[in-house]
Amino acid sequence: MDLRKLKTLIDLVSESNISELEITEADGKVRIVKADPAGVAMVPAASVAPVAAPVVAAPIAAAPAVAAAAPAAAAPVETGHVVKSPMVGTFYRSSSPGGKPFVEVGSEVKEGEPVCIIEAMKIMNEIESDKAGKIIKILCENGQAVEFGQPLFIIE
Structure with missing residues (x-):
């Protein structure tokens, strides 16, 4: 298998x-x-x-x-809220290849606003921010495989 x-x-x-x-x-x-x-x-x-x-x-x-x-x-985790991956899949910062990323470092996000896409089993899943604030760090690269619970962003 x-x-x-x-x-x-x-x-x-x-x-x-x-x-x-x-x-x-x-x-x-x-x-x-x-x-x-x-x-x-x-x-x-x-x-x-x-x-x-x-x-x-x-x-x-x-x-x-x-x-x-x-x-x-450990230091950034203590200073902000961590947005974690809710599933295993492939991390994408934008909705299409070469498209504008949902968020950049310094972007202000609202709770419920899409911050990335995780592709799992050929399905594109929009991941929404679970807290309002400012993106201070993006922890994954575009196209990177992510695991369940893996930190994706830090919001301040």
Whole structure:
């Protein structure tokens, strides 16, 4: 089972009312259990472990870089409100390629105003600001893959 299929399944479980999903295919078996409303746990069977192992190994290898970046990222989080991604997908700053971005650093936003788009499963989802204020930092690059709960913007 490929990584994209696994991510899609995880998204479906996290966005639905089900708490557990188990799928068996010729190339393996996957069981996804929703740990709590904010997270999803994935428990792969032994035959899928080679596919899942690189996914687990990458964050472990990157841990020193993340640990070094954490103190720098902690200061802006304390000084403003963080707009987080409500889903896994691809982050876009504008509604079309080459189009004008929804917001820039220094832009004033109102609560409910669109600030970006996240594409998930070929659907473009407008993400709205959950607080009024001024954009002081944009934390994602255009076209970047984002995870559930990942910080996108800091609003002051």
